[in-house]
Amino acid sequence: MGLFILRRFGVMLLTALCLTFVVFFLTNLYPNLEKLAKTQGNQRMSDEQVETWLENRGYRQPMLVKYGQWLGVMPGFTNTLDDGQFVGTCARPGVAPEDTPKFCGVLQGEWGYSTVFKDDVGGIVSKRLGNTGYLMFWVLVLMVPSALIVGILAGMREGSVLDRSLSTFSIITTATPEYVSGVIFIAIFTSSTVGLKWFKGTATQAMDNPTFENFFLPVLTIALYGMGYIARMTRASMTEVMTAQYIRTARLKGVSFPTIVMKHALRNALIAPFTVIMLQFPWLLNGVVIVETLFNYKGFGWALVQAAGNNDIQLLLAISVVSVFVVLLTQLISDIGYVYLNPRIRIS
Helix, strand or coil, X not given: CHHHHHHHHHHHHHHHHHHHHHHHHHHCCHHHHHHHHHHHCCCCCCHHHHHHHHHHCCCCXXXXXXXXXXXXXXXXXXXXXXXXXXXECCCCCCCCHHHCCCCCCHXXXXXXXXXXXXXEHHHXXXXXXXXXXXXXXXXXXXXXXXXXXXXXXXXXXXXXXXXXXXXXXXXXXXXXXXXXXXXXXXXXXXXXXXXXXXXXXXXXXXXXXXXXXXXXXXXXXHHHHHHHHHHHHHHHHHHHHHCCHHHHHHHHCCCCHHXXXXXXXXXXXXXXXXXXXXXXXXXXXXXXXXXXXXXXXXXXXXXXXXXXXXXXXXXXXXXXXXXXXXHHHHHHHHHHHHHHHCCCCCCC
């Protein structure tokens, strides 16, 4: 197991390097750099002025050199403009040129400087990731138990009225996008004209003081969409287990139906849903973009929209790196957990 984990970590690092380089390459294409120059400089800049602006700030260096500077394995670019302004990869407002570090990449814990929020990218990402993490926690608390209960109840007796009813409910929740259910919930429960006005708070207020009134609707919107998929997978797995030979043998021996479900069928039925549940983490991290934008909850997805919409290259890169590592880490945990849940699997 230890060697397996080490190999997977090696593959994770290699995959992360490849994916981050792809994102770095795409975000540093000339059209994006031209837009950045005109946003930070002047919208009426000529092509020659754009080229000079990018050259003076190190954006026209070779791609691999810039990637090495961003990682922190190569010295950062520095330059002093004609007006005396000190610019470069490691330049920060309020930091003297002599105090500027030589290496300032990801390996040194430096994620760059946000051109939109005018702050260190690391602090922005950690704050927004914390907001989304809190949202994800309550989504999982509501989504996972509810989905497992629905799936188990539906799969216990295949073809029954309960099975058909719960399966229909699961399909409806999965087929309804978050932006549709979110708008419906807002219109019904918060609108001052035709709504019930049960929830008077806003998700923006929930960032500082989360309560049931200002936090439940975004949690419910995300949980409903993901719950149907997990429930369907649990139902399919439970149906397959309930038709297994050892379950029939237990019934012939006179074992009660609740005992068969809880002690014999449940563990084997949860093997496939466990993998699906683990895959919800990267979906929650990146899939909350619509919900956070809809409810104006300033989390990780909201920061992604701001970075992409305003061409904030450093912030966009940091968000991409965090997303990559979350995906790879959850896949590793999923593989390890799958082995423990299913002893028949052996790692060669």
